[in-house]
Amino acid sequence: MAAAPHARDLTGFLLRAFVGLVMLFLITPILVVIPSAFSDDVSVSFPPIGFSLKWFASAATTPGFLHGFGISAMVAAVATTISIVIGSLAAYALVRYRFPGRGLVELLLLTPLIVPSIVLAIALNMILGAMGLIGDISGLFVAHVILTLPYAVRVLAGSIRGIDVALEEASLVLGARPSQVGRLVILPMMAPGLLAASVFGFIMSFDEFTVSFFVAGPGVNTLPIALFNYVEINIDPTVSAVSTVLIILSVIAVAVIERTVGLARMLG
Amino acid sequence: MAAAPHARDLTGFLLRAFVGLVMLFLITPILVVIPSAFSDDVSVSFPPIGFSLKWFASAATTPGFLHGFGISAMVAAVATTISIVIGSLAAYALVRYRFPGRGLVELLLLTPLIVPSIVLAIALNMILGAMGLIGDISGLFVAHVILTLPYAVRVLAGSIRGIDVALEEASLVLGARPSQVGRLVILPMMAPGLLAASVFGFIMSFDEFTVSFFVAGPGVNTLPIALFNYVEINIDPTVSAVSTVLIILSVIAVAVIERTVGLARMLG
Amino acid sequence: MLQSLNTAATHPQDDPVAVGIAGLSKRFGHVVAVQNVSIDIERGSFVSLLGPSGCGKTTVLRAIAGLERPDEGSIRIGDEVVNDLPVWQRNIGMVFQNYALFPHMSVADNVGFGLRVRGAPASERRMAVAEALEMVRLGAVAERLPKQLSGGQRQRVAIARALVTRPRLLLLDEPLGALDRKLREQMQLELKLLQRRVGITTVMVTHDQEEALTLSDRIIVMNAGKVVQAGPPDEVYRDPRNAFIADFIGTSNFFSGEVVDRTAETASVRLVNGAMIAVPIVAGQAEVDTSLSFFIRPENVFLSSGKASSDEGSLRGCVLHVAYSGAVSHCYVDIGLPQPVDVLLTNANRSTPVQAPEAGDEVVLSWTRSSVTALTP
């Protein structure tokens, strides 16, 4: 719904142009990284010189990147699955039951915001170190569940809040046992939220650097850590190629959500 | 509204207990870090041995931490202010005007999710390096605006979406010029959103590690970088003391929001 | 076909009471929602729980369905006390306020849900669903999603879904509240005829007095968690037990004045504008020199332009406004009291046309004495 039109058409134009500039500013990093991956030069330059795919080949043949990709994918898959299962139950309980200390729970769900990732990283390093899990992939699982679970609970709670409780009551009155209500009504209606929480949880875990850096060990480096280690030695367009792949994968995932769920509900 | 009560009271109890356990798991890192800061021991241990405040004194006298605190606070303040000002205008334009490519803009607002922070860090290192801004505090300003702006736009867009457009129309019909509508109606009603976006933007910037690490230089290390550098050499309860201070500051900020705005709207 | 949905046939029982509620109480935290409510509902009848929002009517309905557990009291359906029976075993049909149709299921799947969770075979389910949709004339939209239906269609799907399992009782929670005025009147007739045809005992919750009057065999008026009156619609309308009910159901002209004289059957009351009104009373009501309140319904006040003709009761006044609404008009007459008197006029096209009053006209109001109803404080 447009606001009052008189004398505001110019305002509207200016605001649109402004939004365009802001967006351009935000994606500058992407606009620099992606072209540089296709450069024919040996150093990262903008604008890129020539065109080649050799840096993608270089990325695919660097063992650290391949290994890191596998580890990151496995950690993201396991952590996301655990977060979604636990998160669904917790979110349902949070939305449908009254709690003493509900405000506290909502505060705790903001843990990732409250605890700086460097602090979380150091703390997990202490704890998992004491348990002998540093450098073990199960340490990464634990750390990434702690990272993704609060987010999953928040998205899923929003999803469950959107299911009118009258639908559950209607199905009970119609003769459905609670397990049938869950299977036939709640789960299907949560599907968009489950998809969104899974995809974003996966991306979040896949992209995490700081915590992983303090928890992973030599044998189980994630892709972001591999990138970090690589650039400590030399910056060449291989880095841009890996980054480009990561960005494209994320864009595909987000586009899937946009198609199926719509992004509007993810904003705000 | 509780769901059907029959035979569900037990379910309710189990769900509550489950939520309690999940929350306990999520805050384990905090529960370990904070007590260890008060330890009398020279190494980090759990449960802590003895009680002392000497590690807080040690933190306060470590120059890197003091310097880092100042830099982090300044960067967070500047980046948040810029994000809020730009973000308010952009959010208003996004909510109240129809756009070609609106879906694209919503996608771009998820940039921080789409672009892994390690990739963003490397890209900014390339760009700011080319501009000679690595190690300059203005480089940190730019990087942190890119980090916090999308978040600010999302929160503020939600806030503006909550203002019935009829209120703007009513004030226009009552004789208010557009500038008066902004000052007397829109800004006051956006206040909770502005507060929330500011506080969370500040925390987000203050806590950021990866991007800062690639953009900061020797003279302008943020607090998270100072922590990182410190633990690379030795882990002692000084780290816990700094972490405790960071956590407590965040908790206070979030509690302020909880009191004034309510956290419920920040969830989901 | 409709016969097979007749619950009287499938549950042949002699007890005329289909639902018995005894001493029901329910608190939410410190708020008493329902307090010692007892209601008997006759088999096959249409009963309304009527009252303002927060009066406890919905809690009573939800307790019957099993969606709220009573703190005290018992609920009997047929000859079975159901207090400890879980919701899903009660075999009740219920239409929710906003219909609560499953948005991710087609109309047919919505209607078939009750049979599906009971494990009915697919073929039997298909037939029963088709039959139920036929009953509400929605066979053509079976494959649509709820959001593709109009409000009235959604309401009919909700009714079909509630009836397809042949429940022993139908509960309606503000079933027409989401429809606009015109459609609501249409659906009222449809709902009533359907209920009578199927013969199912029905309990409706509503805050809309007109809906309760129109649809019910019996109205149970609730206020502040208690039953304040129960009876057939015309009894509740004509003889409301107190001022709250007289005001809540229908429109009333309330008056209040001093009793200056009384006989066994009539009190003479002087209003603040000096007019004397004869009010029929019963023994014990209205002492001389005390105040007495009474009311007259707008349709029982007659307008004439001439002299005060009836000795039953009359007043002079000046027309303030005539609110025309087609079939009827409300004429508001200022008689020197703070509130104008509301007079209902019908605009029927009779052989001898009547001159419509206009704002500013001097008129005489009259009524029969039996139209004046005294209120016990």
Place this chain on the structure above:
Amino acid sequence: MLQSLNTAATHPQDDPVAVGIAGLSKRFGHVVAVQNVSIDIERGSFVSLLGPSGCGKTTVLRAIAGLERPDEGSIRIGDEVVNDLPVWQRNIGMVFQNYALFPHMSVADNVGFGLRVRGAPASERRMAVAEALEMVRLGAVAERLPKQLSGGQRQRVAIARALVTRPRLLLLDEPLGALDRKLREQMQLELKLLQRRVGITTVMVTHDQEEALTLSDRIIVMNAGKVVQAGPPDEVYRDPRNAFIADFIGTSNFFSGEVVDRTAETASVRLVNGAMIAVPIVAGQAEVDTSLSFFIRPENVFLSSGKASSDEGSLRGCVLHVAYSGAVSHCYVDIGLPQPVDVLLTNANRSTPVQAPEAGDEVVLSWTRSSVTALTP
């Protein structure tokens, strides 16, 4: 005090037309919202734009306020064409659908907003706000926030806010839509008396035909972006120009049959149940052997239990259902047509009591010939 709010006094002009709309058209994308609409609104009158949702009525109102820019046509307020005047310079009062009160301001600040943005001094503002709140009897709640008010109070604040700047025109967008039925009827009277007292030209948008009939001096019926009829309420109700209006405004019994004979003034129409009905017609209407539709309003059909007595028109039937609603009842009579005939009965307490019909009764329906209205297809 009220005198000072009288706009006729502050804008003395001779032109009786307060608002003139000529050839107004407005598209949203490919959707034509309003098509070539011309309306003249008389100074001091209460005019309603009535129609179903999406008929363009709200767009017309918003164009008058300046909230939509017309694609074509001109809008004149007083003697000034306002097409290019920004909203904030039009000096119009408007009450929005959900009142659009500023939630962060007190009642007094809401009401004073229009004066504040005009830069009125604080003392003058305080007096004007107090006066406006007095007018709607809300002086006591001046310091409350809107959310602390009841629905009716909010509506009155919105009216006070709209009138305090002494606008030359008052626009109402479904002003009573958010209130429940009972309160709505009360507020209708209040709004009407206030409008008449202040004497301000008022344009109301509503989809509620009863509201339009009750409040308006003139009704403009819109459908699909066009004006389909304009006239005083009783004219629009009694003589609707087509079937859409007859159905939309009030309740109608529609019939359709074959013309078997005709004179200059009357057609004899045979219904599918065989009954013959005399329908008054005008020249050119109703050829023999063609189909003719007509309607009779429920209040113009009379019920009797005896033989068909009137030769004006009568039918036999069987009572299907009597929907009692207190002051009146709707009696639905099956006469062998798909739709039952709706008969309005008044339940007035007269000296000679009338026996109320019951479902199953055999009855005779009669009417005066002038109650039958033919419809042009």
